[in-house]
Amino acid sequence: MPTAASLPVGDAPPGIVVKDLALRYGRQTIFENLNLEIRSGEFIALLGASGVGKSSLLKIIAGLATPSAGSVIGSDGKPLAGRIAYMGQQDLLYPWLNVRQNVTLGARLRGEKTDDAWADHLLEQVGLAGRDTLLPSALSGGMRQRAAIARTLYERRPIVLMDEPFSALDALTRAKVQDLAAELLTKCTALLITHDPLEACRLGRHLIVLAGHPATLGEPITLDGLPPRAPDNPQVLQSQGRLLRMLTELHQ
Numbered sequence: 146m147p148t149a150a151s152l153p154v155g156d157a158p159p160g161i162v163v164k165d166l167a168l169r170y171g172r173q174t175i176f177e178n179l180n181l182e183i184r185s186g187e188f189i190a191l192l193g194a195s196g197v198g199k200s201s202l203l204k205i206i207a208g209l210a211t212p213s214a215g216s217v218i219g220s221d222g223k224p225l226a227g228r229i230a231y232m233g234q235q236d237l238l239y240p241w242l243n244v245r246q247n248v249t250l251g252a253r254l255r256g257e258k259t260d261d262a263w264a265d266h267l268l269e270q271v272g273l274a275g276r277d278t279l280l281p282s283a284l285s286g287g288m289r290q291r292a293a294i295a296r297t298l299y300e301r302r303p304i305v306l307m308d309e310p311f312s313a314l315d316a317l318t319r320a321k322v323q324d325l326a327a328e329l330l331t332k333c334t335a336l337l338i339t340h341d342p343l344e345a346c347r348l349g350r351h352l353i354v355l356a357g358h359p360a361t362l363g364e365p366i367t368l369d370g371l372p373p374r375a376p377d378n379p380q381v382l383q384s385q386g387r388l389l390r391m392l393t394e395l396h397q
């Protein structure tokens with residue numbers, strides 16, 4: 146059975162290369178000539194004011210939206226289709242399916258045999274072993290989000306994109322789920338949208354701010370050490386301060 150330390154995503158996950166990306170809605174230009182390179186296995190946190198275009202960028206990278214111009218490919222030069230798992234702002238668990246059925250939904254939709262040993266392993270990892278027959282209505286918010294993480298990881302994709310996945314959780318549950326995500330995503334290339342500077346500093350290797358109209362990406366703040374970093378880690382506290390200052394200045 147695979148272990149968390151050996152999530153079966155191959156040797157090195159592909160990085161992401163975003164080249165000269167533009168997005169326009171009618172006369173509104175959300176961004177133009179946007180370039181971003183995320184190296185293999187890196188965890189990037191993307192921040193920025195509401196409405197600046199973060200979710201749009203993530204959806205384009207995920208292949209869920211079409212850009213007006215530009216391209217997104219893997220750092221290995223191959224398309225990213227089929228190599229990305231996407232986790233949105235809501236857990237989107239199907240209320241009529243139990244935890245296990247939700248976790249294995251992708252395989253079921255594709256008409257594949259479900260990998261029950263892998264599902265068991267993930268349910269154990271996210272602390273839901275023995276809860277697999279419960280419906281989402283019987284779960285707390287934190288448990289639902291943990292089930293959604295298990296469903297994301299069940300897909301065994303080397304790239305994981307997350308759009309504010311923990312924003313609805315209370316501070317303590319959020320910290321626990323952040324720890325879990327950091328541990329389970331060590332072998333993936335990950336891009337996380339968050340409004341929470343502390344979350345960004347605990348999880349991200351590079352923190353990038355998207356700002357302006359049209360939006361551009363700022364110089365990244367880079368943190369050392371492996372996530373999850375402790376909330377009172379001096380580097381986390383210092384970077385959090387820098388980030389808040391940067392976001393405030395950009396908003397003026």
Ligand SMILES: Nc1ncnc2c1ncn2[C@@H]1O[C@H](COP(=O)(O)OP(=O)(O)OP(=O)(O)O)[C@@H](O)[C@H]1O
Nearest residue numbers: 170171175193194195196197198199200201202340
């Ligand atoms: N399908 C669409 N048609 C027209 N405008 C859109 C569409 N989708 C998004 N927009 C606009 O594009 C801009 C960027 O939206 P987006 O959701 O990417 O922002 P965001 O930075 O993720 O915001 P938030 O932090 O609030 O989630 C917004 O002004 C939004 O109104």
